[in-house]
Structures are given as C-alpha cells and as structure tokens.
Amino acid sequence: MKITIVGTGYVGLVTGTCFAEIGHEVLCVDNDTSKIEMLRRFEMPIYEKDLPELVKKNVHEKRLQFSTCIEEGNRFSEVIFVAVGTPPGYKGEANMSYVENVGRRVAETMDSYRLLVEKSTVPINTGEQLKRTISKYLSSDIDFDIASNPEFLREGTAIEDALNPDRIVVGIESVRAAELLRKIYAPIIERSGCEFLEMNIASAELTKHASNSFLAMKISFINAVSRICELAGADIQQVAHGMGLDKRISPNFLNAGVGYGGSCFPKDVDAFVHIADQYGYSFELLKEVQRINQSQREHFMQKLQRELWVTQDKTIAILGLAFKPGTDDIRQAPSLYFVPQLLEAKAKLKLWDPIAKAKFDEIHPTLNYYDTPIECATDADIVLILTDWPEIKSMDLDRLKSVMKCPAIIDGRNLFDPKEMKNKKISYYSIGRTH
Numbered sequence: 001m002k003i004t005i006v007g008t009g010y011v012g013l014v015t016g017t018c019f020a021e022i023g024h025e026v027l028c029v030d031n032d033t034s035k036i037e038m039l040r041r042f043e044m045p046i047y048e049k050d051l052p053e054l055v056k057k058n059v060h061e062k063r064l065q066f067s068t069c070i071e072e073g074n075r076f077s078e079v080i081f082v083a084v085g086t087p088p089g090y091k092g093e094a095n096m097s098y099v100e101n102v103g104r105r106v107a108e109t110m111d112s113y114r115l116l117v118e119k120s121t122v123p124i125n126t127g128e129q130l131k132r133t134i135s136k137y138l139s140s141d142i143d144f145d146i147a148s149n150p151e152f153l154r155e156g157t158a159i160e161d162a163l164n165p166d167r168i169v170v171g172i173e174s175v176r177a178a179e180l181l182r183k184i185y186a187p188i189i190e191r192s193g194c195e196f197l198e199m200n201i202a203s204a205e206l207t208k209h210a211s212n213s214f215l216a217m218k219i220s221f222i223n224a225v226s227r228i229c230e231l232a233g234a235d236i237q238q239v240a241h242g243m244g245l246d247k248r249i250s251p252n253f254l255n256a257g258v259g260y261g262g263s264c265f266p267k268d269v270d271a272f273v274h275i276a277d278q279y280g281y282s283f284e285l286l287k288e289v290q291r292i293n294q295s296q297r298e299h300f301m302q303k304l305q306r307e308l309w310v311t312q313d314k315t316i317a318i319l320g321l322a323f324k325p326g327t328d329d330i331r332q333a334p335s336l337y338f339v340p341q342l343l344e345a346k347a348k349l350k351l352w353d354p355i356a357k358a359k360f361d362e363i364h365p366t367l368n369y370y371d372t373p374i375e376c377a378t379d380a381d382i383v384l385i386l387t388d389w390p391e392i393k394s395m396d397l398d399r400l401k402s403v404m405k406c407p408a409i410i411d412g413r414n415l416f417d418p419k420e421m422k423n424k425k426i427s428y429y430s431i432g433r434t435h
C-alpha cells in the first residue's frame with residue numbers, strides 16, 4: 001500500500017521506515033527542510049539503533065522517500081499518518097497547532113477520499129476537532145475519515161517496538177477506515193502475533209494517555225518508596241526486586257532514580273491532568289505523581305549540596321545528558337534541570353554523553369564536553385550520574401578514583417554497589433539505599 005507520514009521525527013521516521021520494511025511504499029514528509037535534506041543524504045536527524053541501515057535499504061529498494069511538500073504527501077496516498085509534535089503548552093495542555101496545521105493543509109488540497117490517522121499523542125476529542133477542521137477547509141463535499149492509532153514505541157528500541165508491538169490500538173468510526181488500517185498492519189500482526197484492538201476514537205486517544213500516565217505513576221511510586229527506604233534503613237533495590245517478581249506487578253518501571261524525564265512522560269502526564277480538569281475531574285493521583293517527580297529531583301540536589309557544602313567553584317562532572325540510554329533525546333531530561341541550577345550556583349561543569357552531546361551543545365554551547373567518562377571526571381570534586389549508560393557502569397573505579405580531586409559520586413541511577421564503594425573509599429550516595 002502507499003502511505004504518507006507527516007512529521008519525520010522519532011515516531012514518524014521510525015514508523016515510516018518500518019512500514020517500508022514490511023513492504024509498503026512510504027513517503028515521509030516534514031516541513032523542516034534541513035531534516036529532509038539530511039535524510040536524502042542518508043544522514044539521520046535523530047539517533048536510533050539500526051535506523052540508518054534500514055532507511056538506506058528501503059530507499060534503495062524504492063519503498064521509502066522523503067519530501068518537504070505536504071501537498072505531495074496528500075497526492076501520494078489516501079492514508080495519511082500525522083506524527084508531528086504535540087509539545088507542552090503554557091499550562092501543561094498539549095500544543096495542538098502542528099496537528100491542526102496538518103489537518104488544514106490536507107483539507108485544502110484534498111480531491112478524493114482520505115483517511116487521516118492521528119499517530120501523535122493527542123488529547124481526547126482531537127478526532128472531533130480534526131473532523132470539524134477538515135470539514136471547514138474542504139473546497140467541496142469529499143468523503144474522509146479520521147482514525148486514532150497511538151504509538152507506544154520507546155526510543156532506544158523503537159524499531160523492534162514498531163515491528164513487534166505488544167498491541168496495535170486503533171480508534172475508528174467507519175468500516176472503510178478499519179479495513180485500511182487492518183491491511184496496513186497485517187504483516188506486523190502476522191509476524192508479531194499481537195492483537196489489533198479496534199475501539200472508538202476517544203477510547204484509543206485515552207488508552208495512550210492512560211498507559212503513559214500509569215508508567216509514570218509506577219516510577220513515582222517506587223521513588224516515593226525509595227524515600228521511605230532512606231529513612232527506614234531499607235534498600236530500594238531489594239524491595240523493588242521483591243515486588244517485581246510478583247507477576248501482577250512486574251519488574252518494569254520499578255527503578256528508583258532522579259525522576260522520569262523525556263519527551264513523553266512529563267508532557268503526557270501534564271496533558272492528561274489538564275484534559276481531566278477540562279472534563280471536570282481533578283486527577284489528584286496524577287498531580288501527586290508530578291509532585292513526587294519534582295521532589296525526587298530536589299532531593300537529589302540536596303544530596304549533592306550536602307556532600308559539597310559549598311557549590312561555588314567546585315568542579316562537577318556530569319555523566320549522562322540523555323533522558324535515558326540508547327537515545328540522543330534530551331527533552332525534559334534531568335540534565336536540563338540540574339545544569340542551569342549548578343551554573344547559577346557558579347559550579348564548574350564538565351559533561352559527558354556518548355550520543356546526546358551534540359543536542360545538549362546546541363542549548364549549552366559554552367560548556368565543556370569530554371569523550372570518555374574518565375576524562376570528564378578528571379580533577380572533579382564530584383561526579384553526578386544522570387543516565388544509566390553502560391559506559392558508566394563499566395568504568396574502572398580505581399582509575400576514576402585516581403583521576404578525581406576528591407572521589408565522590410552522587411548516583412541518580414543506582415549503578416554501583418554501595419559496599420564496593422565503601423571498600424574503595426569513594427564517597428557514594430545513591431537513591432533509596434543506606435550507605
């Protein structure tokens with residue numbers, strides 16, 4: 001089938017490439033000319049494992065192409081996936097201007113039936129709003145459908161997730177839309193054996209918000225328990241392990257740390273709270289999830305301040321800038337929370353990240369970036385660990401100790417064993433463990 005994807009970011013590019021990989025003919029459209037030019041040169045605008053090879057292969061096999069022209073996308077296929085950003089607005093609500101813009105532009109150039117599929121994470125009722133918008137801007141009485149098909153892929157394992165999803169959720173209102181989507185996903189359903197869930201549009205939109213908020217809630221829950229562990233002399237790693245072996249709970253998303261970040265959880269929880277408020281339900285549970293997340297970061301900062309006493313003029317090595325390993329995405333990453341505060345406190349910062357350095361450098365171009373964790377930690381008064389990159393976990397701790405001014409680590413990801421640190425005489429503070 002021919003498929004158009006509008007928005008060639010983490011979701012759109014991976015989805016488009018995977019649709020091409022399973023045999024469809026895909027046109028990926030983005031209004032960012034530099035991104036499309038890069039892709040045409042086989043340079044990836046984002047980091048995602050295995051993506052460059054898959055893009056190259058599918059372009060060469062003529063199933064994947066790129067364009068900056070939405071009209072071309074509209075002509076290319078009767079099915080148009082919308083995968084543009086829905087960043088947080090001023091009060092936590094999702095900014096829907098990019099989605100609205102695509103709906104309007106598609107309507108203005110539509111001359112026959114189109115199915116517009118919401119792939120972006122959008123508030124409930126976006127389907128209704130899109131329908132109204134398209135009807136308003138259509139030049140003649142043309143039939144069209146809206147569908148919701150929320151995306152659940154995770155950066156770092158996005159291709160595997162897109163090709164072997166746990167489930168495919170579609171919100172539809174017509175037999176024609178359902179058939180088109182079933183046909184598109186047939187090869188993925190066949191290879192992964194996953195369920196294809198058909199529901200109404202509002203339910204599909206809500207499924208995405210409820211899923212992300214539930215995962216964020218799990219993280220805040222374990223972070224809250226980690227605080228009690230610190231007060232009561234318990235060990236959060238052992239508690240989480242004991243909980244996670246219960247199949248009803250599962251070990252996933254039970255890692256205590258500096259709080260959730262990234263382009264999805266903070267924004268999607270904010271948006272869900274906002275949507276619930278709009279419908280007249282005050283989602284206190286999720287408001288507490290947000291509060292715990294914020295407090296976890298403040299608590300981590302206090303650990304640092306306690307160890308340093310005075311932050312001014314101290315050299316702080318920050319290991320990990322991405323919000324999680326396997327990605328270059330720094331949107332709402334803990335690093336973006338701590339760096340400005342430490343600069344404000346007049347600390348001298350040294351930074352390391354294997355992939356996200358370039359994106360961080362665009363925001364903080366005057367800071368110093370290093371090629372290895374050890375180079376970064378050299379002459380530092382303290383090391384802050386913010387991302388669980390394997391390169392950090394595999395550091396030679398004796399070497400680290402020998403290059404630092406004072407051997408001290410504040411570990412926001414619980415990568416090391418406190419006992420080992422004690423034996424090595426490294427001051428070590430982590431999350432939810434007594435030291």
Ligand SMILES: NC(=O)c1ccc[n+]([C@@H]2O[C@H](COP(=O)([O-])OP(=O)(O)OC[C@H]3O[C@@H](n4cnc5c(N)ncnc54)[C@H](O)[C@@H]3O)[C@@H](O)[C@H]2O)c1
Pocket residue numbers: 006007008009010011012029030031032035070083084085086098101102119120121122151152153154155263264
């Ligand atoms: N990143 C994730 O892990 C993830 C996972 C699931 C769902 N989502 C959701 O998917 C959506 C996209 O997320 P993302 O991370 O891929 O965002 P992104 O910022 O990486 O990509 C969005 C792209 O859309 C393009 N764009 C914006 N307006 C456009 C227009 N009018 N025409 C053409 N292109 C346009 C931008 O240039 C950009 O390249 C969001 O709603 C997000 O919440 C993201």
